[in-house]
Amino acid sequence: MPARRKGNHRGLPLRKVRFMLTKRVIPCLDVKDNRVVKGVNFLNLRDAGDPVELGARYSDTGADELVFLDITATIRSRKTIVDMVKRVAENVFIPFTVGGGIRTIEQIDELLRSGAEKASVNTAAVRNPNLLAEAAKRFGNQCVVLAIDARRSKSRPGHWQVCVKAGSEPTDIDVVEWAVRGEQLGAGEILLTSMDADGTLAGYDNELNRAVSDAVNIPVIASGGAGTLGHLYDAVVVGGADAVLMASITHFGNYTIRQIKEHLRDRGLPMNL
Amino acid sequence: MIAVIDYNVGNVQSVCNALHHIGCEAELSRDPARIERASGLILPGVAAFGYAMEALGSAAELVQRAAATGKPILGICVGHQLLFERSCEYGPHQGLGLVRGTVAPIPPQQTVPHMGWNLVELPQDMGLFSGLGPAKHFYFAHSFHVQVQDPQAKVAYTDYGFPLTASIQKANIYGVQFHPEKSGEQGLQVLRNFQAICEG
Numbered sequence: 001m002p003a004r005r006k007g008n009h010r011g012l013p014l015r016k017v018r019f020m021l022t023k024r025v026i027p028c029l030d031v032k033d034n035r036v037v038k039g040v041n042f043l044n045l046r047d048a049g050d051p052v053e054l055g056a057r058y059s060d061t062g063a064d065e066l067v068f069l070d071i072t073a074t075i076r077s078r079k080t081i082v083d084m085v086k087r088v089a090e091n092v093f094i095p096f097t098v099g100g101g102i103r104t105i106e107q108i109d110e111l112l113r114s115g116a117e118k119a120s121v122n123t124a125a126v127r128n129p130n131l132l133a134e135a136a137k138r139f140g141n142q143c144v145v146l147a148i149d150a151r152r153s154k155s156r157p158g159h160w161q162v163c164v165k166a167g168s169e170p171t172d173i174d175v176v177e178w179a180v181r182g183e184q185l186g187a188g189e190i191l192l193t194s195m196d197a198d199g200t201l202a203g204y205d206n207e208l209n210r211a212v213s214d215a216v217n218i219p220v221i222a223s224g225g226a227g228t229l230g231h232l233y234d235a236v237v238v239g240g241a242d243a244v245l246m247a248s249i250t251h252f253g254n255y256t257i258r259q260i261k262e263h264l265r266d267r268g269l270p271m272n273l
Numbered sequence: 274m275i276a277v278i279d280y281n282v283g284n285v286q287s288v289c290n291a292l293h294h295i296g297c298e299a300e301l302s303r304d305p306a307r308i309e310r311a312s313g314l315i316l317p318g319v320a321a322f323g324y325a326m327e328a329l330g331s332a333a334e335l336v337q338r339a340a341a342t343g344k345p346i347l348g349i350c351v352g353h354q355l356l357f358e359r360s361c362e363y364g365p366h367q368g369l370g371l372v373r374g375t376v377a378p379i380p381p382q383q384t385v386p387h388m389g390w391n392l393v394e395l396p397q398d399m400g401l402f403s404g405l406g407p408a409k410h411f412y413f414a415h416s417f418h419v420q421v422q423d424p425q426a427k428v429a430y431t432d433y434g435f436p437l438t439a440s441i442q443k444a445n446i447y448g449v450q451f452h453p454e455k456s457g458e459q460g461l462q463v464l465r466n467f468q469a470i471c472e473g
Contacts, residue, residue, distance in 0.1 A: 142386040142414040272390035
């Protein structure tokens with residue numbers, strides 16, 4: 001399917017048409033050795049509890065969705081993650097995405113069959129873009145999330161480079177171009193993490209969010225950097241994101257999901273409350 | 274007992290989990306004897322239409338036969354789409370033909386897939402929505418939608434720039450485009466209502 005990139009008379013991209021669709025608040029649970037952890041700029045991990053317990057708490061307190069990322073993502077951790085997904089699915093009745101180390105259609109199938117709503121792919125899609133197309137054809141593109149770890153390019157200002165292997169390996173792929181290609185291949189959603197902002201609590205990279213959300217027609221989840229309620233609002237209004245992902249500010253009790261949603265609703269955004 | 278049709282497509286377990294959570298006896302099965310014995314059937318679905326129809330295989334006839342006997346049947350997401358006559362997702366495909374209508378892509382002016390929580394206007398004469406009030410948010414995740422052409426079907430809509438079919442009811446045939454098993458408390462209520470319909 002060709003990307004639908006339309007322009008108005010000034011050549012600016014048309015805003016996506018979203019009728020009544022609420023903006024989503026999505027806590028992200030980074031999982032390592034069966035524990036939720038959270039770091040800063042992908043380093044210095046801090047323990048945040050049991051993934052099933054924390055997931056159920058978020059589900060019961062009004063989160064719209066959850067994302068679980070297996071940050072060990074080794075062959076050995078696969079079985080642990082599948083077991084965790086099964087336990088999460090017994091206790092969580094909102095959609096959840098699972099990512100981290102997914103390489104094959106069979107792994108996606110196993111996660112979806114275990115109760116995940118969507119699977120997110122990152123490194124494997126960069127290595128083998130056809131994985132996105134195959135997964136979309138088999139499961140429908142709403143099950144396929146393209147996760148992109150983005151880092152501001154030092155050599156090309158106003159550009160970001162795609163990083164793989166949990167952010168450890170920069171590539172020379174441009175983030176916006178990769179997002180557009182991902183949509184063409186069949187990704188149903190983009191989980192866009194700013195590595196520069198991640199864990200800093202200093203706000204999302206909204207230039208990045210805006211660049212990607214203007215270039216694609218699929219929902220963009222802004223990730224990395226949420227520290228205040230205002231940051232979440234800005235990701236939607238300034239960054240053009242359809243959903244906001246956060247970890248530190250909700251895991252460690254700074255804000256409840258309800259406070260977040262009420263804040264966004266009171267500032268005029270459509271929320272599921 | 275409600276039989277959740279097992280046809281090897283993603284996420285059937287979530288429906289069973291939600292049914293167990295509300296205290297409903299449910300079995301994942303494609304065994305003709307089980308399906309015969311069940312008080313109601315659920316046709317779940319996370320897949321592309323053609324793949325789902327192919328995976329359903331011989332179970333398609335079991336569902337059609339159960340429908341003809343008046344057994345309550347609930348299609349969810351792609352399972353809801355399968356209730357209709359045909360789809361054009363990745364080429365033309367025949368559906369179960371229990372309700373007249375076709376499955377078409379969401380118009381490209383809208384963001385596709387339609388993914389997230391959208392507000393559904395709930396007609397008070399549709400059994401699935403008992404006790405839920407005039408409107409509720411439900412979780413949607415799909416790229417195709419149903420164009421209902423059946424005068425006997427009741428339809429509930431959500432607004433996605435056009436009236437998008439969120440749910441249908443035609444006699445004993447029920448369909449929801451959204452995921453009740455992933456729509457929090459209001460979704461669980463839809464499943465409780467279906468359970469009551471099956472037991473009624």
